[in-house]
Amino acid sequence: MKVPFGDLxxxxxxxxxxxxxxxxxxxxSGWFILGRELDAFERAFGExxxxxxxxxxxxxxxxxxxLGLMAAGVEAGDFVVTVPNTAVPTASAITAAGATLLLVDVAEDGLTMDPEALRDALARERPRLGNRLKAVVPVHLYGQxxxxxxxxEIAREFDLAVVEDACQAHGATYRGRQAGTIGDFGAFSFYPSKNLGCYGDGGAVVAQRPSDVERLRMLRNYGQSRRYYHDVKGINSRLDEIQAAILSAKLPHLGPWIDSRRRIAEAYAAHIGAGRVRHPSVMGYGEHAWHLYAIxxxxxxxxxxxxxxxxxxTLVHYPVPIHLQRAYADLGVEAGSLPIAEAAASELVSLPMFPQLTDAEVAHVCDSVNAVG
Ligand SMILES: Cc1ncc(COP(=O)(O)O)c(C=O)c1O
Known part of the structure; x- marks a missing residue:
């Protein structure tokens, strides 16, 4: 039997x-950018x-x-804190906003930002960087x-904005709140393989404060407040009408699809018992949305x-932490500096995880890992 890692x-x-x-x-309709489909999807996803x-x-x-960082006031020369074990686009976004990354290690269980490491880094760097330390981007890894x-709490103490990277976490919750709605801004990706994906590129920003929504709308549309009048320096980053319409069609399926992901994760947890396999930790503070099942x-x-x-x-998410990527060598963060993320990078393997996997396929994955793990 063949079980693909994914099959859209x-x-x-x-x-x-x-x-x-x-x-x-x-x-x-003959209308492709900033129209009714986008309005409808923004309303539906907001609900x-x-x-x-x-x-x-x-x-x-x-x-x-x-855009979340730009709306939070991050500018060239600022510093933004994030973690090393993420998809490189988290770092690309910080760089594109003009900022430099400050990396902190993750906690051993869950592999997400270690609040103590965050506090230590901020206390250490504040005297040097002052108010150029602007924001923190926690990553909701693999759907948790x-x-x-x-x-x-730490961000408030140091007066930093929080932009959640919820790109892998549609449908995950934290103490009853949806991922992406907890910080000042939340960022979603609709890359095709995400829990909610379109058939091209797409994304969304969620603003905590209604007053930031207009600013984001301007920033994504060359900074325009109305046609040909530009109040702020923006970029071109719009979810097009075709992708918005596709996302509206898929949104009603998101709940059942996440339920399927949870059933698959439960089966992996229950039936994979090979001696040297370490299962992902499930934290007690919320519901995992199982974008990936990384052993x-x-x-x-x-x-x-x-x-x-x-x-x-199978695939590896991710084999090389940000600070060990050639593109980020200029950060000057040496191997060995972020040991928990580095150790994870050398051991992680993601198993097939998508809602349409059959019971027989899931059983074949379990049997195979048990046979060779
Ligand atoms: C954690 C994380 N952050 C950011 C991104 C970037 O999203 P996109 O590919 O839509 O630009 C992704 C997905 O690729 C991701 O997994």
Whole structure:
């Protein structure tokens, strides 16, 4: 049996007709940018998140983070704190906003920002950086929230804005609140393989304060307040009408799809018992949305090739932490400086995880890991 790591063609069985009629509707309208479809999706996703009228659709998750930082007042020369074990776009967004990264390590369980490491770094750097230390970007990794209460408390203490990277966390909760609605801003990606994905690039920013929504709308549209009148320096980052219509068609499926992800995660947790496999930690403070199921294994490469031989697709999220990427060598953060993220990077393997996996496929993944793990 072959079990792919992901397979977006299977979504068509769930919602192909709705998607085709959504795309046809946009084609017939002749209107492709900043129109009714975007308004409707922003309203619907805002309702889903419990953040009505506070969602602004943008062109990608990367730019959602960038725009959140820009709206928070981050400028060239500022510093933004984040974690090393994230998708590189988290770092790209900070760089695009003109800021320099300040990396802090993650907690061993959950692999999200360690609030104590955050506090230590801020206390150490504040005297040197003063008010150029502007914001913190916690990453809700693999569909599980970072521990937001202490992070928010520390951010308030140091007068920093909080922009949540919720790009992997649609539908995750933290103490009853939806990921992306907890900090000053929340950033979502609708990259096709996300829990809610479009069929191209897309993203959204959620503003905590209604007063920031207008600013985000200007920032994503060259800083325009009305046509040809530019109040702030913005960029071009708009969720187009076709992608918005596709997302509106898919949104009603998000809840059932996350339920399926949870069932698959439960099956992996219950049935994979191979000796050297470490399962992901599930934190007690919220609901995991299982974008990825990333196990750890001391012989990661060997495990991956043995699984491939049994037809099981795997990927690594992520093999190289930000500070060890060539592009970020200028940060001057040496190997060994962020040991928890570095150790995880050498052991993580993500198993197949998408809502349409069949019971037989899930069983085959479990049997295969048990046989070679
Ligand atoms: C944690 C994280 N941050 C940011 C992004 C960037 O999103 P996008 O690919 O939509 O720009 C992604 C997804 O790729 C991600 O997984």
């Amino acid at each position: 063609t299977r979504e068509m069985a769930d919602c192909g007709d709705e998607i085709r009629s959504a795309v046809d509707r946009v084609l017939a 889903y998140l419990g953040a009505p009228e506070r969602v602004v659709g943008v062109a990608s998750g990367t730019e959602a983070i960038q 929230c970072a521990d937001m209460d202490p992070i928010l 750890r294994h001391p012989e990661r490469e060997r495990l991956m090739s043995d699984l491939e031989a049994r037809g099981v697709g």
